[in-house]
Amino acid sequence: MKNLLFLLIGTFFGIVMFKSEAASWFRIYEMFQFKSFHMYGIIGSALVLGLIIVQVIKRRELNHIGGSAIEFVPKERSFSRYMYGGILFGLGWALAGACPGPMFTLLGAGFLPILIVIAGALAGTWAYGLLRNKLPH
Numbered sequence: 791m792k793n794l795l796f797l798l799i800g801t802f803f804g805i806v807m808f809k810s811e812a813a814s815w816f817r818i819y820e821m822f823q824f825k826s827f828h829m830y831g832i833i834g835s836a837l838v839l840g841l842i843i844v845q846v847i848k849r850r851e852l853n854h855i856g857g858s859a860i861e862f863v864p865k866e867r868s869f870s871r872y873m874y875g876g877i878l879f880g881l882g883w884a885l886a887g888a889c890p891g892p893m894f895t896l897l898g899a900g901f902l903p904i905l906i907v908i909a910g911a912l913a914g915t916w917a918y919g920l921l922r923n924k925l926p927h
Contacts, residue, residue, distance in 0.1 A: 792855065804895040813892035813899070822884050870926070886910070 811817045812832050821829035846852070847860055854860050883889045886907040888896055893911065896904040918925075 803891075804898050807892055807895040808899055813888065813895040815887035818883070818887050882911075882914075 807813045810832060812829065817826065817829050820826035844862070848862065852860060879889075886893075888904065888907060890911060893904055893908050897908065
């Protein structure tokens, strides 16, 4: 039952991503050229909503869907890790025309060339897993 709920939420999220044009290569291209506010509005709205939801979870001490407590573990503060990671993520996003969320939305919409991007993302994740202990964090 829980997996069905996750499937329905994911499907709804994909439909919203597609209908809002957040998965549109053209909208992403406009964003990186600073020609349109559309994507910045979507990302900014998600950021504000995420901040609000995290605060509600912390203040009301809400539990995970499985019943366990939700814990927020503070991460080590480091300028370089976020700068290099952000640059790599942004370059991949700009080259592929999609970040991880819209990749699967585009696949669901029938854009089969996105399979190449998904394969590249999986290969990059696998490579990171191999090199993680050798990288500066």
